[in-house]
Amino acid sequence: MGDETVHALRGVSYDIYKGEFVTIMGTSGSGKTTMLNILGCMDRPTAGHYILDGEHIEKLKRDSLARIRREKIGFVFQSYNLLSRTTAIENVELPLLYNSKISSSERRDRAVAALERVGLAERMNHLPNQLSGGQQQRVAIARALVNDPVIILADEATGNLDTRTSYEIMMLFQELNAQGKTIAFVTHEPDIATFSSRTITLRDGLLKKDAINENIQDARAAFEALPPPETFDDENGEDK
Amino acid sequence: MSISTLVKIALKALFRNRMRTFLSVLGIVIGVAAVITMVAMGEGSKKSIKEQMTSMGTNAIIIMPNRDRRGGVQMESTESLEEEDVVELREKATYINAVSPMITVSGQAIVGNNNSPTQLSGVSSDYLKIRNYEIEDGVMFDDDADRMAKVCVIGQSVIKNLFPEGNPIGKTIRYKSIPLKVIGTLKLKGSGDFGQDQDDVIFTPYQTVMKRFSATTNIRQIYCNSIGEGYAEKATEEIMGILKERRSWTRPTDPFRVFTQEEMITMVTSTSDMLSLVLTAIAGISLLVGGIGIMNIMYVSVTERTKEIGLRMAIGARGRDILLQFLIESIMISLLGGFVGIALGVAASEIIKNALNWPMIVSATSVMVSFGVCFATGVFFGWYPARKASRLDPIEALRFE
Numbered sequence: 001m002g003d004e005t006v007h008a009l010r011g012v013s014y015d016i017y018k019g020e021f022v023t024i025m026g027t028s029g030s031g032k033t034t035m036l037n038i039l040g041c042m043d044r045p046t047a048g049h050y051i052l053d054g055e056h057i058e059k060l061k062r063d064s065l066a067r068i069r070r071e072k073i074g075f076v077f078q079s080y081n082l083l084s085r086t087t088a089i090e091n092v093e094l095p096l097l098y099n100s101k102i103s104s105s106e107r108r109d110r111a112v113a114a115l116e117r118v119g120l121a122e123r124m125n126h127l128p129n130q131l132s133g134g135q136q137q138r139v140a141i142a143r144a145l146v147n148d149p150v151i152i153l154a155d156e157a158t159g160n161l162d163t164r165t166s167y168e169i170m171m172l173f174q175e176l177n178a179q180g181k182t183i184a185f186v187t188h189e190p191d192i193a194t195f196s197s198r199t200i201t202l203r204d205g206l207l208k209k210d211a212i213n214e215n216i217q218d219a220r221a222a223f224e225a226l227p228p229p230e231t232f233d234d235e236n237g238e239d240k
Numbered sequence: 241m242s243i244s245t246l247v248k249i250a251l252k253a254l255f256r257n258r259m260r261t262f263l264s265v266l267g268i269v270i271g272v273a274a275v276i277t278m279v280a281m282g283e284g285s286k287k288s289i290k291e292q293m294t295s296m297g298t299n300a301i302i303i304m305p306n307r308d309r310r311g312g313v314q315m316e317s318t319e320s321l322e323e324e325d326v327v328e329l330r331e332k333a334t335y336i337n338a339v340s341p342m343i344t345v346s347g348q349a350i351v352g353n354n355n356s357p358t359q360l361s362g363v364s365s366d367y368l369k370i371r372n373y374e375i376e377d378g379v380m381f382d383d384d385a386d387r388m389a390k391v392c393v394i395g396q397s398v399i400k401n402l403f404p405e406g407n408p409i410g411k412t413i414r415y416k417s418i419p420l421k422v423i424g425t426l427k428l429k430g431s432g433d434f435g436q437d438q439d440d441v442i443f444t445p446y447q448t449v450m451k452r453f454s455a456t457t458n459i460r461q462i463y464c465n466s467i468g469e470g471y472a473e474k475a476t477e478e479i480m481g482i483l484k485e486r487r488s489w490t491r492p493t494d495p496f497r498v499f500t501q502e503e504m505i506t507m508v509t510s511t512s513d514m515l516s517l518v519l520t521a522i523a524g525i526s527l528l529v530g531g532i533g534i535m536n537i538m539y540v541s542v543t544e545r546t547k548e549i550g551l552r553m554a555i556g557a558r559g560r561d562i563l564l565q566f567l568i569e570s571i572m573i574s575l576l577g578g579f580v581g582i583a584l585g586v587a588a589s590e591i592i593k594n595a596l597n598w599p600m601i602v603s604a605t606s607v608m609v610s611f612g613v614c615f616a617t618g619v620f621f622g623w624y625p626a627r628k629a630s631r632l633d634p635i636e637a638l639r640f641e
Contacts, residue, residue, distance in 0.1 A: 042635050062559060066557060069554060069555060075555060077638070095556055098557045098561055100242065147555075
């Protein structure tokens with residue numbers, strides 16, 4: 001609003017290599033969101049360079065940025081951002097709708113494949129409000145996978161989920177990473193960062209720490225180590 | 241994004257807000273139906289006026305004395321038409337094929353106990369041709385043989401009034417105490433341009449009127465018939481030339497006025513054109529209001545779906561894709577309104593035609609134009625909301641709650 005220029009990020013420089021699983025950590029106000037917007041090609045740096053898959057993003061216009069987002073980036077948001085009253089499969093198909101090169105049958109096939117990868121193939125005709133939070137986030141991940149992006153950007157993707165579901169989602173991310181997907185995961189939860197291969201920490205717009213994670217936690221093991229979910233007697237009524 | 245996909249998305253969005261869509265569509269429906277009905281009404285009345293005009297004789301030309309203006313006061317003309325003019329015109333004019341004087345007398349036509357306030361018209365036999373009258377029974381008087389004869393030819397209304405028992409041929413009508421023998425009757429003609437009864441006529445040789453009734457040598461009007469459509473102007477020029485020549489006329493003003501039926505038709509149709517224009521404009525305003533309704537609803541829709549727009553942009557939709565999405569939505573509302581409106585307008589026209597017996601003509605042009613206007617309305621009123629949507633910043637839009 002004001003005329004005062006705020007430099008959300010200053011002199012931050014790093015490379016993310018293919019196949020890496022990077023978490024970007026930082027408290028609020030550290031420049032995480034700005035970093036994510038730039039990585040996601042929704043915003044351009046006022047100075048400096050951002051090279052994604054060989055393209056100088058900082059030079060691109062609005063429409064070209066949209067093309068980059070369409071072809072090279074997969075977004076996963078904290079609040080899922082699925083279209084309501086639209087089935088899972090249609091939500092997953094959405095990014096491909098904006099790519100005229102893809103036929104409707106190929107679109108469907110790829111969406112089904114993406115839903116299979118996140119383990120929701122049998123739920124493809126469900127509406128978001130018929131799915132749990134974790135399932136909705138899986139649909140969102142399938143949507144991020146469907147265009148076969150060079151990088152998946154997750155913005156607090158576990159922020160709205162309980163611990164068990166969070167770990168399930170992290171398991172999925174680790175699986176995708178193991179299959180060769182490059183992932184950048186923005187979070188402020190330190191335990192989520194332990195599942196990644198590298199952590200970049202921002203503070204007050206500066207790069208504070210960039211460390212390879214020597215001791216990557218296995219999300220499956222962490223999930224299994226959790227105490228079993230509480231059960232209520234009336235839920236087991238039919239077991240009697 | 242393909243058009244069919246966009247249409248599918250638009251249909252879905254419209255279906256999701258059924259009530260809202262219905263109301264926006266209704267605005268357009270009313271507008272279009274009003275336009276179609278009004279235009280049908282205008283076209284219909286224009287056509288019926290034209291038909292009536294034609295029944296009067298399309299090629300008729302009327303010559304009458306010009307009135308002098310002196311100091312703003314209209315005076316009776318100093319020049320008058322005479323029988324010699326009729327003769328000259330008949331001999332010399334090439335663009336006219338019938339000439340008849342017209343001298344009228346007002347009074348009561350009396351037969352026994354019956355009477356009728358019918359004007360007595362002194363004409364020549366050519367008059368029938370000029371005004372498209374036809375003899376039903378008996379004969380028309382002959383200009384030479386019946387030159388001052390006390391004979392007459394009467395219309396159907398006169399027969400009804402004076403001879404309720406029928407068969408008037410050979411009977412006598414008393415007009416201003418002068419007996420006139422009925423030698424012919426005219427076929428039914430119906431009402432004229434301005435609702436006057438064209439069958440309430442008594443024709444008698446003009447010399448009979450001039451000598452026996454009015455005692456005058458002046459002829460009030462001369463009726464002519466041009467040789468065909470489109471010759472009215474040439475005929476007028478020629479007539480004026482002949483009349484001036486006979487009088488060695490040198491003054492700059494014309495001695496007579498010449499009216500042609502063609503001019504009359506143009507005048508009357510231009511009046512009804514004006515009327516239908518006004519009606520259409522009023523109907524058009526309701527279409528405009530409908531369009532504003534669409535614009536309003538599209539703005540609401542864009543605001544409501546800001547987050548969706550943000551998401552679509554984040555996953556790769558260009559501004560153009562978003563613009564098209566909303567534009568197609570508004571076009572669909574207006575086209576849907578157009579379809580229903582046209583159907584309703586055509587139905588309303590039919591109902592008015594049958595129930596009120598009004599002449600209604602639904603022209604293909606008005607249907608096509610309405611449809612085109614609907615499309616344009618959708619584009620025009622959808623454009624700004626759609627452009628607003630397409631210019632949203634994806635970051636801001638995604639954060640919108």
